[in-house]
Amino acid sequence: xxxxAGRSSDDVHVVVERYxxxxxxxxxxxxxxxxxRNGDLLFLQPAYQNYIQSYEIYVSAERLRLPRAMRAVADWxxxxxxxxxxxxxxxxxxYRRAYFAGPLDVESVLHRFGRATIEFxxxxxxxxxVGDLPVQAVQEQVLLNPTAFxxxxxxxxxxxxxxxxxxGSVTVTINSMPRGAVVLDSDTQNxxxxxxxxxxxxxxxxxxxxxxxxxxxxxxxxxxxVEIIPRWWTL
Numbered sequence: 382x383x384x385x386a387g388r389s390s391d392d393v394h395v396v397v398e399r400y401x402x403x404x405x406x407x408x409x410x411x412x413x414x415x416x417x418r419n420g421d422l423l424f425l426q427p428a429y430q431n432y433i434q435s436y437e438i439y440v441s442a443e444r445l446r447l448p449r450a451m452r453a454v455a456d457w458x459x460x461x462x463x464x465x466x467x468x469x470x471x472x473x474x475x476y477r478r479a480y481f482a483g484p485l486d487v488e489s490v491l492h493r494f495g496r497a498t499i500e501f502x503x504x505x506x507x508x509x510x511v512g513d514l515p516v517q518a519v520q521e522q523v524l525l526n527p528t529a530f531x532x533x534x535x536x537x538x539x540x541x542x543x544x545x546x547x548x549g550s551v552t553v554t555i556n557s558m559p560r561g562a563v564v565l566d567s568d569t570q571n572x573x574x575x576x577x578x579x580x581x582x583x584x585x586x587x588x589x590x591x592x593x594x595x596x597x598x599x600x601x602x603x604x605x606x607v608e609i610i611p612r613w614w615t616l
Contacts, residue, residue, distance in 0.1 A: 382397065382469060382470040383395065383397060383436060383438075383467075383468070383469050383470075383499075384466075384467070384468035384469065384470075385457065385458065385461070385465065385466075385467055385468075385481070385501075386460075386461035386465035386466065387466070388457055390438070390457075392457065393440075393450075393453045393454045393456075393457045394440055394441045394442070394450060394453075395438050395439075395440055395454060395457075396438060396439055396440075396441065397436050397437070397438055397469070398437045398438060398439055398496075399437055400471055401434065401435065401436050401437075401469070401471060402435065403472075404432045404433065404434055404503075405432070405616050406429040406430055406431070406432045406503075406505030406506075406616055407429065407430045407432070408425060408426070408428075408429055408430075409425075409426040409428045409429060409430055410423060410424060410425050410426055411423075411424040411426070412424070428505075429505035429506075429616065430505060431502055431503060431504060431505060432502075432503055432505065433500050433501070433502060433503070434467070434477065434479065434500070434501045434503050435498055435499065435500050435501075436469075436498070436499045436501075437496075437497075437498050438496070438497055438498070438499055439494055439495060439496045439497075440454055440487070440494065440495040440496075440497070441493070441494060442493050442494065442495070447487075447489055447493065447494070447495050450495070451487055451495060454485075455485070458481045458483075458485065458499070459481065459483070461481075463480060464478045464479065464480050464504065465478070465479065465480065466478065467479040467501055467503065472507075473510075474509060474510060474511075475507040475508060475509055475510065475615070476507070476508055476510065477501075477503045477504065477506070477507055477508070478503065478504045478506070478508075479501040479502055479503040479504065480501070480502050481499070481500075481501055481502070482502060485497055485499065486498075505616060506530075506614040506615070506616070507614060507615050507616060508612065508613070508614045509527070509528070509613040509614065509615065511613065512532065512610070512611045512612050512613030512614065513610060513612070514610070515608050515609065515610050516608065516609045516610070516611065517606070517607075517608055518598045518606075518607040518608065518609055520598075520599055520600070521597060521598070521599050522597070522598045523595045523596065523597050523598075524591060524595070524596050524597075524598060524609065524611060525594070525595055526591045526592060526593050526594060526595075526596070526611070526613060527613060528593060528613055528614065528615045529593050529615070530593065530614055530615060530616075531590045531591060531592040531593070532590065532591040532611050532612045532613050532614060533567040533568040533588075533590060533591075533612055534548075534567050534589060534590070534591055534609050534610060534611050534612055535564065535565075535566055535567070535568070535609070535610040535612065536548070536564070536565040536566075536567070536589065536607065536608070536609050536610075537562060537563075537564050537565075537607070537608040537609075538555060538558070538562060538563050538564075538565065538600075538604055538606075538607055539561065539562045539604070539605055539606040539607070539608075540555070540558050540561070540562070540602070540603045540604040540605045540606070541558065541561065541603045541605065542557070542558065542602065542603025543555060543556050543557055543558075543602050543603055544600055544601050544602025544603045544604035545600060545601050545602060545604075546565075546589075546598075546599075546600045546604060546607065547597075547598070547599050547600065548589035548590075548591070548596055548597075548598050548609075549589065549590070549591065549592065549596035549597065551585065551586065551587055551588070551589045551590070552585065553565065553583055553584075553585040553588075553589065554583065554584045554585065555582065555583050555602075555604070556582050556583065556584065557582050558582070558603070559582075560574050560577070560579075562574055563579050563582060563583065564579075565583070565588060565589065566588075567588040567589055567590060568612070570588050591611055591613075
């Protein structure tokens with residue numbers, strides 16, 4: 382079963398015919414050939430490429446004619462815009478961010494069934510569902526990243542005044558919290574609360590990350606609480 386943008390493939394009578402292949406994203410890299418030298422020089426980048434996740438499916442039209450059933454499938458696939466959450470029942474511990482761009486070529490069987498291959502263009506990360514659960518941090522709490530990849534957390538800092546937040550080796554100075562809280566998004570590299578940008582209220586050499594292994598969380602000053610959504614991911 383596929384869950385795409387919050388809707389199940391069962392809703393549009395789509396059935397996955399066989400267990401999908403497991404794709405791993407390729408690392409971004411550059412190579413350079415040097416005259417007179419064996420092999421190429423390799424320049425690795427700290428990032429990975431999108432990849433295609435395919436599902437072989439069939440569509441049951443039931444009492445409908447296949448063209449009408451396929452219009453429902455098209456609405457399911459093409460209605461959502463941009464990257465959406467892609468899940469399936471074959472790997473219940475993770476999900477991906479993907480988009481569907483088509484095309485979709487359907488082989489009709491007696492106008493009652495259709496066979497096709499759906500291809501989603503996925504970001505390289507497989508996000509662990511457990512990494513979306515908020516952690517109410519306490520002083521000197523240690524977070525354990527269960528993967529080999531540095532996570533980019535979403536951190537909500539609550540307080541009544543200036544303070545410092547240290548996550549691992551990174552310290553963020555919060556100069557003021559006039560609204561009683563500030564959200565630090567290490568993915569987008571922004572500080573905000575709701576629709577209000579608060580980048581001017583913080584200073585830090587970089588936004589915190591959660592590398593593989595342990596990261597301690599501590600704070601000082603007017604900070605009274607910290608909530609962290611770790612966003613653990615793997616390939």
